[in-house]
Amino acid sequence: MGTENLLAVKSADRVFDLFELLAPRREGLSHTAIADALGIPKSSLTQLLKTAIRRGYVGYDPDTKHYRLGARFGAIAGPASLIRDLIAQADTVLQEITAVTRESSALNILRDDAAEVVAAVNSPQRLVSHMRLGDLAPLYATSGGKVILAHMREHELKAYLGRVTLRPSTPRTITSVRELRSQLKDIRQEGIARSLEEYTPGIIGVATVVLSRQQTPLASINVAIPAVRYTKDLETVAISALRKAASKLEARAQL
Known part of the structure; x- marks a missing residue:
């Protein structure tokens, strides 16, 4: 040396x-x-x-x-500690979501440039979308990933879009940066993201974000609905359940 x-x-x-x-x-x-x-x-x-x-x-x-x-040490360690708390609290809120919707639900966090499932409750129905712990999926193709992207700081989003190729997982995957940005703008305004068979054929995802006190994305919560069961009424029920769950987790994260 x-x-x-x-x-x-x-x-x-x-x-x-x-x-x-x-x-x-x-x-x-x-x-x-x-x-x-x-x-x-x-x-x-x-x-x-x-x-x-x-x-x-x-x-x-x-x-x-x-x-x-x-204080810098707290700023670095804080998000990791908050996410551990969210994971510990997730099972209860996911059970509530699945009880109301009868569909699979999951908590996702940002892992490099992917959304990782860190907690999940599967639907009790025979036709079910299984979400397994550790599953990774592209942010741009999933509801849980898109809602995280939509709430990133502009410089973070710009850096992400500069290094990621929008590869199609299905014929419905968004592969245009301009189209994705337009959708992310709408998602940020509504607070709800959708993936219409963009990652898995036959599965529609609906998600919302869990924000920190600083309004940065800590995680996302999503419901995965088989397309054959998807209706606007079910989506309305799912969105209500997701928002209630996010509010509970945010309240915990901001204590």
């Missing part, structure tokens, strides 16, 4: 050592105490702390002159 690489690794080690040192110390530590504990020159520590403070990973209390972990 070259000298430059060794220095880079050493610098990275110091950053992680700093975070691990401060993590259990809610009251923080002084500059001298940190330098002594890490065994690094005070001048080097000063530069490290300046960078960490600027990025929000370390906070400084001018009264005590102590350094502690910054």
